[in-house]
Amino acid sequence: MLQVHNLKVLSVFILMSALIGSADIASAQPIIKIDGSSTVYPLTKAIAKDFQVAKKDAVKVMVNISGSGGGFNKFCHGEIDIVNASRPILKNEMAECKNSRVKFVEIPIAFDAITVAIHPDNNWSTTMTIAQLRKIWEPIAQGRITKWNQINLAWPNEDFKLFGADSASGTFDYFTKAIVGKSKLSRGDYIESEDDNVLMKGVANDKNGLGYFGFHYYIENQDKVKAVAIDNGKGGVLPSAETVENGNYQPLSRPIFIYVSINAAEKPEVREFVEFYMKNALLQAKKAEFFPLPPSAYRIMSEHFNNKRAGSVFNGKPAIGLTIDEMIRREGRTEFEHY
Secondary structure (H helix, E strand, O other), rough: OHHHHHHHHHHHHHHHHHHHHHHHOOOOEEEEEEEEEEOHHHHHHHHHHHHHHHHHOOEEEEOOOOOOHHHHHHHHHHOOOEEEOOOOOOOOHHHHHHOOOEEEEEEEEEEOOOEEEEOOOOOOEEEHHHHHHHHHHHHHHOOOOEEEHOOOOEEEEOEEEEEOOOOHHEEEEEEEEHHOOOOOOOOOOEEOOOOHHHHHHHHHHHOEEEEEEEEHHHHHOOOOOOEEEEEEOOHHHHHOOHHHOOOOOOEEEEEEEEEEEEOHHOOHHHHHHHHHHHHHHHHHHOOOOEOOOOHHHHHHHHHHHHHHOOOOOOOOOOOOOOHHHHHHHHHOOOOOOOO
16 A cells, blocks of 8 residues: 555656646746847847846847857857847858858848047047058057057157957957958957957056947047047048938948847747837937937838848948948848848
8 A cells, every 4th residue: 555655646746747847848938149249239238128128027138249250150050049240241151151051131220430549648649540540450560560659750659559359350350441451451469359348448547558449338438538530531530420420430430230040030039029129229229329220221121120131232241431321222222142
């Protein structure tokens, strides 16, 4: 009798365990995985936070930073649902996604202004030409161009200290193309990071610091760093809403993106998140110190997403010198790079 009793107790225990396990599976919280650009991070993170509140935490949105290149690497291997990118997807990344059968929708979400920053006590290099920046950052400058007066004889005979994006960063790709003339072509003797906040702090803590990073990190820390006016032949221009929107802050204005896996978009939570993103991007872009697109652009992007328009309109190249209007016209094309 005791043996029968023990068998009954064991059966009840197994049944209860199975029921509890089934309940845990049924109540498992869906997770949306996002990674990539530190520039885009503040905007996506803010929208993710609002989305989770709207969903009463029924969905978890994980947003991490690994740089645009690092994000695309994970994205094209199916490790994440969405990649934040501060430049368009490159040809080799498109090929990798194609090899892995990862189709995607390209969605511009705002414009950014790469800001060249100096310490507030720096009163000499407040305006710099593209040629001067190239002289500092080109590969041949490594170990040779190290002092301010090598750039301008009127500037101090003191060593500058450089801070910039690492090679996995979309900001690095864009800046080197715009300033040096070829993506990923740069001197290597500088302090690098995939995190713009680290670069900002580096400049803020060194009187002879010079660095570049996203506008959000500058505008949030104007008491710590100062923006350099960029002279591309028409006089110095500071980054601002006006100079980005009218196309005068060149060549360091750029579109920023999210790329969404079409397979991931089959999941209700991912589809709802992207739709929520498009509805809230304009307001949140302003709050996060980016430059939003016109309302019509977000409607176009929503249509592209709902129609699963796979591919990119940028031919695998950084979009140097593109204005907001030009970008919208390009995204509206029916011809684009796809499978």
